[in-house]
Amino acid sequence: MIREVQIENLAIVRGDRLLFEGLNFSLKAGQAMSLTGRNGAGKTSLLRAIAGFLRPAEGEIRFQGPHGLLEAEDARSGGLHMAGHQDGLKSNRLAQDEFLFQARWTGATDAGVAKAREALDLDVIADLEVRKLSAGQRRRLSLGRLIASPRSLWLLDEPLAPLDAAHRAAFGLMMSAHLASGGMILAAVHDPLPIGTLSLEIGG
Amino acid sequence: MKGFWVLLRRELAMAWGRGGGPIVAVAFYACVATLLPLAAGASPARLAAVAPGSAWLALALASLLSLERLFERDYEDGALDQLALGPVPLEIVSATKCLAQWISTGLPLALFTPLAATALGADIKLAPLTLACAVLGGLGFAFVGGIGAALSLGSRRGGVLIAVIVLPLFAPPVIFGGGAIEALATGLNWTPGFGLLGAYSLAAMALGPFAMAAACRNALS
Numbered sequence: 001m002i003r004e005v006q007i008e009n010l011a012i013v014r015g016d017r018l019l020f021e022g023l024n025f026s027l028k029a030g031q032a033m034s035l036t037g038r039n040g041a042g043k044t045s046l047l048r049a050i051a052g053f054l055r056p057a058e059g060e061i062r063f064q065g066p067h068g069l070l071e072a073e074d075a076r077s078g079g080l081h082m083a084g085h086q087d088g089l090k091s092n093r094l095a096q097d098e099f100l101f102q103a104r105w106t107g108a109t110d111a112g113v114a115k116a117r118e119a120l121d122l123d124v125i126a127d128l129e130v131r132k133l134s135a136g137q138r139r140r141l142s143l144g145r146l147i148a149s150p151r152s153l154w155l156l157d158e159p160l161a162p163l164d165a166a167h168r169a170a171f172g173l174m175m176s177a178h179l180a181s182g183g184m185i186l187a188a189v190h191d192p193l194p195i196g197t198l199s200l201e202i203g204g
Numbered sequence: 205m206k207g208f209w210v211l212l213r214r215e216l217a218m219a220w221g222r223g224g225g226p227i228v229a230v231a232f233y234a235c236v237a238t239l240l241p242l243a244a245g246a247s248p249a250r251l252a253a254v255a256p257g258s259a260w261l262a263l264a265l266a267s268l269l270s271l272e273r274l275f276e277r278d279y280e281d282g283a284l285d286q287l288a289l290g291p292v293p294l295e296i297v298s299a300t301k302c303l304a305q306w307i308s309t310g311l312p313l314a315l316f317t318p319l320a321a322t323a324l325g326a327d328i329k330l331a332p333l334t335l336a337c338a339v340l341g342g343l344g345f346a347f348v349g350g351i352g353a354a355l356s357l358g359s360r361r362g363g364v365l366i367a368v369i370v371l372p373l374f375a376p377p378v379i380f381g382g383g384a385i386e387a388l389a390t391g392l393n394w395t396p397g398f399g400l401l402g403a404y405s406l407a408a409m410a411l412g413p414f415a416m417a418a419a420c421r422n423a424l425s
Contacts, residue, residue, distance in 0.1 A: 051289065053424045077289060086282025092221060104210045105290050 002063045002070065002079040002152045004028045005050065005184065010059035012045050019045055020203045021058065029152070032175065032185035032197040041203030043188035044084065047155045050186070051082045081106065081149075084157035087142035089130045095137075096126035099144045108149035116147035119174060121167070135162035147174060154178065156187040160194075168194060207291035208300055215304030218277075225270045226312045233266040233313055237320040252325035256334060256385040259321035263338055264374045266313050267345035271370070272363040274301055274353040275416075279423060288424060298416035299409070302350040310342030326389075333388050337381040337401060344405035347412035348373045354419035377404050 004026060011021035019042030027033055035043045048054045050061055052072065063075035070079070089098045099122060103113050117123055120140045125133055133141065139162045146154055154175075160168050172194030175185055179195070187193060219225045240258050241251055278284040287297045317338035318331035326334070352370035356362040384397030 051285070053285065053288070053421075055425060073293075077291060077293070080289065082285060082289060084282065084285070086285065088278070088281050088283030088286045090218065090277070090281065090283070093218070097217070101210065101214045102286060105207060105214075105286065107291060 001065055002075050002184070003066055003182075004064040005153060005186070006060075006062040006064065007050075008060045008062070010046075010049070010061065011057045012042055012049055012054060013057040014042075014045060018057075023059070023202075025200055027153075027184050027186060027198075029182040029184060030179050032179055032187070032193065032195055034193055034197045034199045035186065035188045035202055036190070036199060037202035043202050044157055046202060047082065047084070047157055047186065047188060050153075051080060051155055052076045078107070079151055080153040080155060081146050081151050082155040082157075083142060083146060083159060087138055089138060089142060091129070091131035093130060094126070095122070095128050095130055095133060095141055098130055099126075099141050099148075102142070102145040103148035106145050106149040106151065108145065112148040112150065116144040119147050119170070120144050121170075136164055136167065139163055140167060143171065146178075150181075150183075152183050154183065154185045154187075156185065158189060159187060160189075160191065208296065211287070211290075211292075211297065211300045212304055215301055216308055219270070219304060219308035225273075226309050229266050229269045229309045230312050230316050232269055233262055233316055233320065236262040236265060237324065241324065248325055252327075255324035255326035256321050256330055256389065257382045258324065259317050259326070259334065260337070260341075260382050260385065261378060262320065263313055263317050263342070264345060264371075264378055267310065267342065267349060267374075268367055268370065270305065270309050271349045271353045271366050272356075274305055274350060275357055275420065275423075276353070276362055279357050279420075284420060284424060288420070294417035294420050295413040298350060298354065298420065299347075299413040302346045302409075302412065302416075305350065306343050306346040310346050311339065314338035314342050330385055330389055333394060333398070334385055337384060337398065340398075340405050341377045341381045341401055344377050344401070344408045345374065347405070347408035351412050351415045351419070354416040354423070357419065357423035377401055380404060 006026045008024055010023040012019045037043055045054055049056050063070040063072060120143060122141060122144055125137050163171060175195050237259065244251060244254060278287060288294055314335060318334040321334050322328055322331055349370050352366040355369055356365040359365055380397045380401040384394040387397055388394040
């Protein structure tokens, strides 16, 4: 269980280009932070570095648990969800098969699965092939695992972009509930999130 | 352990789902085995002499077919990100994918191999060893093939690249398996060849996942 993410003097280089350097912040249990910045500033790269996919050129990413520093690998494999533009859904499989796989793979229980179905209104699309879903329906399906299997840190990349107004509001409530239960949210956004957040401009 | 089963079930469902990977692989195998007599000439004696070896070579080629989709599909749509954040490390993820590849493609092909060899004129008493070699060798083909599939992630024309990476690595099992069958056919001791084939497959299973996981991490970064 991650209680705090600490970013210290972080620099990320992609190819020959320095995206940003000297980035410092920390995110504690119950806090949400919006990452803003122009296209290509490095918001997604920062999220991928925290998820462990990119190795920072410099600096440290640390995860604090309730009893001190966590092994980065353990913290990531059980403690964070990353939801980006690429949702990992297979277009020729049924929506419910894909949702169940993503949820169970990240450790969801039956109760969690039922809760996510209810919260994100997934039953209406369960029997459809993923290819037949709209962009917003796909996003709801891929956000399902965040609700189904509780992990404390959510790394979101433009989570609301394809959602309609009603589902934006609904997901806003889910984010508030996640924060209230001691979770953390770090989201790359262009439009503000419907919850109170700290904000950080990348590459400004 | 639960993660392993969840992933294995998904991989098998995807292999057997639309597109029918295993059926296509077996059909490809049948085509190669049918073309062979046309190229080698119809003399039964000559065909019978090359039958076990050809059936074995066709197996190696057919094993390449669905490798391109093994990691590439998950890499393109972002599922590999999620697999990397799952309950088991990428090494186990890679091994599970190769195991599923073996179950869904290697085993059907292995069952078909003695059939093709016998149809080409090989002695029926070679069939049990041919089957055993195909089952065991298929495991090695799946795990070594997985390395090629992971290394070619993100490249265009991945399928051809995989073949170029992997086919040279298929030389030892083709030699060992073909040697064992040949030895039995000529009345020699077949166990050394079979033992070496087993050693190759076990080594591929033990070491392959580390190479695949490293290649996947590199592709994700």
